[in-house]
């Protein structure tokens with residue numbers, strides 16, 4: 025059975041959400057987010073950079089959340105939640121999945137890391153620069169979502185799972201209530217019972 029290492033509020037939500045959407049059996053193991061645990065040899069033998077999440081499937085160990093989502097889909101998805109491989113929609117699904125993690129979640133995650141690392145000594149100019157990059161991404165999503173229900177026209181896909189977590193993260197530091205398409209899109213995702221189960 026799949027085993028997903030989980031900390032509430034982290035990117036572990038992505039693979040858990042996918043399993044909840046598709047009814048894929050998995051074991052959720054909650055671990056400590058304390059640095060003492062994450063940077064200890066036991067956890068670093070699973071996730072070599074001391075981050076969360078990680079996953080086992082048999083002998084396979086993975087430590088990138090969007091890769092976990094894709095592998096779970098490939099192995100257990102039965103063709104669900106992704107457009108036909110090679111199609112334009114499939115390409116867009118991949119683009120938005122990569123965008124979610126490498127373009128939006130990167131500056132948003134660095135804001136979190138700076139607050140954690142520097143506390144009161146936070147550097148306002150650095151934070152403002154990162155917030156600006158998050159905002160640009162949110163505006164791009166807002167434009168794209170005009171007249172759309174989900175990222176890819178053929179329906180809810182794993183791109184929405186990957187993006188849903190990033191929007192959840194971004195909202196904590198760069199609220200975007202004024203971006204009505206992006207906000208309504210996230211509210212639709214957040215209302216899904218599988219998302220609710222994944223974050224609880």
Ligand SMILES: N[C@@H](CCC(=O)N[C@@H](CS)C(=O)NCC(=O)O)C(=O)O
Pocket residue numbers: 033034035036074075076077087088089090125133137
């Ligand atoms: N690209 C990685 C990023 C993992 C990541 O940054 N996880 C955060 C929690 S959501 C973390 O462990 N942060 C602690 C740290 O960076 O030390 C993924 O998608 O799994």
